[in-house]
Amino acid sequence: MIAEFGLAALWLAAALAALQLVAGALGLTRRGEALGGVVRPVAVVQGLLALVSFLCLIYVFAVTDLSVKLVAMNSHSMKPLVFKIAGAWGNHEGSMLLWVTVMGMAGGFVALIERRLPEPTMLATLAGQAFVSLGFYAFLLIASNPFERLSPVPAEGNGLNPLLQDLGLAFHPPTLYLGYVGLSVAFSFAIGALVTREVGPAFARAMRPWVMGAWIFLTVGITAGSYWAYYELGWGGWWFWDPVENASLMPWLAATALLHSASVLAARNALRAWTIMLGVVAFSMSMIGTFLVRSGILTSVHAFAVDPERGTFILALLAINIGGALTLFALRAATVTEGERFAVVSREGALVFNNVMLSAILGIVLFGTLYPLVAEAMGAKVSVGPPYFNPMSALFAVPMLMVLAVGPLLRWRRDAFSRVGKRLVIPAMLVAAGVIALLVIGGVAFLPFIGLALAAGLAWASLMPLRERNLRRTPLPVWGMVIAHFGIAVALFGMSSESAFSVEKLVAVRPGETTQVGPWLVRLERVEPVAGPNWTALEAELKVRYKDSAPVIARPQSRSFWAPPQQTSESSLLTRWNGQLYSVLGGEAEDGRWQLRLWWKPFVTLIWLGGLLIALGGVLALIGRVKSDLRRLIARDKIADRRESQCR
Amino acid sequence: MSEPTPPKAPKWAIWLPLVLFVAFVALVMIGLYRPADRNVASTLVGKPMPEFQLPPALPGRPGLNSRQFANGSPHLLNIFASWCLPCRVEAPQLAALARAGVPIEGISVRDTTEALQGFLAEHGDPFQRIGADDDGKVQLALGSSGVPETYVIDGKGVIRYQHIGEIRPEHVPMILDKLKEAAQ
Numbered sequence: 166m167i168a169e170f171g172l173a174a175l176w177l178a179a180a181l182a183a184l185q186l187v188a189g190a191l192g193l194t195r196r197g198e199a200l201g202g203v204v205r206p207v208a209v210v211q212g213l214l215a216l217v218s219f220l221c222l223i224y225v226f227a228v229t230d231l232s233v234k235l236v237a238m239n240s241h242s243m244k245p246l247v248f249k250i251a252g253a254w255g256n257h258e259g260s261m262l263l264w265v266t267v268m269g270m271a272g273g274f275v276a277l278i279e280r281r282l283p284e285p286t287m288l289a290t291l292a293g294q295a296f297v298s299l300g301f302y303a304f305l306l307i308a309s310n311p312f313e314r315l316s317p318v319p320a321e322g323n324g325l326n327p328l329l330q331d332l333g334l335a336f337h338p339p340t341l342y343l344g345y346v347g348l349s350v351a352f353s354f355a356i357g358a359l360v361t362r363e364v365g366p367a368f369a370r371a372m373r374p375w376v377m378g379a380w381i382f383l384t385v386g387i388t389a390g391s392y393w394a395y396y397e398l399g400w401g402g403w404w405f406w407d408p409v410e411n412a413s414l415m416p417w418l419a420a421t422a423l424l425h426s427a428s429v430l431a432a433r434n435a436l437r438a439w440t441i442m443l444g445v446v447a448f449s450m451s452m453i454g455t456f457l458v459r460s461g462i463l464t465s466v467h468a469f470a471v472d473p474e475r476g477t478f479i480l481a482l483l484a485i486n487i488g489g490a491l492t493l494f495a496l497r498a499a500t501v502t503e504g505e506r507f508a509v510v511s512r513e514g515a516l517v518f519n520n521v522m523l524s525a526i527l528g529i530v531l532f533g534t535l536y537p538l539v540a541e542a543m544g545a546k547v548s549v550g551p552p553y554f555n556p557m558s559a560l561f562a563v564p565m566l567m568v569l570a571v572g573p574l575l576r577w578r579r580d581a582f583s584r585v586g587k588r589l590v591i592p593a594m595l596v597a598a599g600v601i602a603l604l605v606i607g608g609v610a611f612l613p614f615i616g617l618a619l620a621a622g623l624a625w626a627s628l629m630p631l632r633e634r635n636l637r638r639t640p641l642p643v644w645g646m647v648i649a650h651f652g653i654a655v656a657l658f659g660m661s662s663e664s665a666f667s668v669e670k671l672v673a674v675r676p677g678e679t680t681q682v683g684p685w686l687v688r689l690e691r692v693e694p695v696a697g698p699n700w701t702a703l704e705a706e707l708k709v710r711y712k713d714s715a716p717v718i719a720r721p722q723s724r725s726f727w728a729p730p731q732q733t734s735e736s737s738l739l740t741r742w743n744g745q746l747y748s749v750l751g752g753e754a755e756d757g758r759w760q761l762r763l764w765w766k767p768f769v770t771l772i773w774l775g776g777l778l779i780a781l782g783g784v785l786a787l788i789g790r791v792k793s794d795l796r797r798l799i800a801r802d803k804i805a806d807r808r809e810s811q812c813r
Numbered sequence: 814m815s816e817p818t819p820p821k822a823p824k825w826a827i828w829l830p831l832v833l834f835v836a837f838v839a840l841v842m843i844g845l846y847r848p849a850d851r852n853v854a855s856t857l858v859g860k861p862m863p864e865f866q867l868p869p870a871l872p873g874r875p876g877l878n879s880r881q882f883a884n885g886s887p888h889l890l891n892i893f894a895s896w897c898l899p900c901r902v903e904a905p906q907l908a909a910l911a912r913a914g915v916p917i918e919g920i921s922v923r924d925t926t927e928a929l930q931g932f933l934a935e936h937g938d939p940f941q942r943i944g945a946d947d948d949g950k951v952q953l954a955l956g957s958s959g960v961p962e963t964y965v966i967d968g969k970g971v972i973r974y975q976h977i978g979e980i981r982p983e984h985v986p987m988i989l990d991k992l993k994e995a996a997q
Contacts, residue, residue: 442830445830446830449834453837456841476845477845480838480841480842480845483838484838487834488831488834488835488838491830491831491834492831494827494830494831495827495828495830495831498827499824499827535837535840538840538841538844539840541844542840542843542844752948752949753948754948755948
């Protein structure tokens, strides 16, 4: 019953999206002007209906209603409740429903609160949003109905992929989706602005919070995903340039560029066409990424359910949405003039440089991700990995980071390097000191070397915009920028340190034997079986000692799930201020010895701490912007009220 | 000091993103519609088998070594385990292949004699020889990452095809074709 209710809500939401599209489009014409009034309320109800449908799906998963095919395929009655719920979006259909729900809710929210844009642009934006949503509704209702019943009802479900049975991963996809879908709002704004040719600071200010919000979720999602891969997959790495990872990185790169160019548009009314372009590209990257992951067209270590038929459907959606938007862009871009001028050495100039570099990295990642496809089309099987991605992206990331140190110190419109030069003395000296120190240590590979030297200088330089400011009166967006840029330095330091100084050891030891990795002494005490709710495991007890401090116990496990049968290794992580000891229990070797993989990774935690700082910077900036927007809105309302009372 | 005009993009540049996107769609269409082999193939396909020697998995039955494959006729080599559920699913297909006269050799991975005997009693025993790979080393050497996996090996001991996952009923004709190819 609940499943049918959910399906009905989904159909109704789809119908309302159609109405929203038609009414929005007609509302732009003179004859249909009256219709424009229904668009906002329809958008709100559409979002709510999608939410109802999604809640129904969560319900059937929570009670493990095995008569619903999706539940039977992806769940199991013996799972902990939280994973039953997460199972609702831990599969193809459910995640698509989550997508369309978040998208509908975002559209409804825009309809409720956005008052800055001229009404025609708003109508075009909501119609655009409905158009994109309609494609996804069609996809769900035609190709992958999440509420399909199963007959006969099976006695037990298939279970969830054990790799996904992890709190981090249960909440990782929704985080990324909030990001992707937030970018859909930016996309709709861009379409709306192109249709009505209204591109200016008001448009940028209206779009910016959405981009900012999406970007924050993407940042958190990528950071969490990287940490998950690091501790769950048991291979000790934190970034693999896997297509699935790239799928989340590409929209982030585009959103980062968009965020900065929208700032230029909002503050200086420049970079109009470029900002629109990035708005289109950012969401396109979300969709292309989703397509690449979902269609199974690329082989990935994160094995997802794959199905070429669905791939074709999403491809058609892509072609219509992105192709349409790019055509519209090409037709209209010439009529959107570039806006205000600025000198090369200026805040705008630095931001343009950052945009170009980010776009170049985006191109490199996209090319590397797609290259195996190109090669396959020509009959060769290749995989593209870190040897391509690392140096190629560094080629553009390094100059970008250097400009990042300078850019925030420059003035808008026109500036001279001689003015900011003095402030850069200390950062430059820090970089030089880093270079010398590393030369003394020796044996550090080229890229980590550059990274370590840059990180210190960048950390200092990123704090410079706070100098000569009254810290209490410094606006939140400035704090946000400083913290986010500082976070980049922190993450960079973590990445470089991890790859420069990690120590790895693979040993086979008997219980009672001791081995050493970096500054740690590790003694295998025993290996014993333990049982969990839906798995059994072999658990090693390791007594580990950091230099001379008191010993601690680490318990890496090798887990066997039985529904579906699969083995995972639960690594053990011991965190100290200066790094992590990472241990994995391998198989039993001959004569009672056990394989242990141990890593000492100095400062590896800074990678994710940096990621969180970057996101925190975004949060502060967003709060600051929303606050000042609200203040402006209230002031405007007051003026309007006063005028009204004077007229009477 | 005059402010330089930001360089205006040439007309064709505005169309560039669309052109690139069309190229992307074309590329992906090719990828979607070509019947692709989505498995990660072992790099060993086309190469001789690595040398190995495995003790018998069952008392009174022969063990398995790599030289036994080079006897002039193609073989199937099936990597399996009694604890592996998909192996049960594939058992009827292996039995059918054995009835069709295909010589099948087995490698049982991380198994005990009792469990293995129970498995064969319940699901049939299509194997000529079964080697016991107790630590999974031979499995790794063969480039196999899980159970079940099946290799088609020609009469000279060269690996001709690797089948990842269970053999389903619809795969049987394809496996027979591969064996025929390997015989030539």
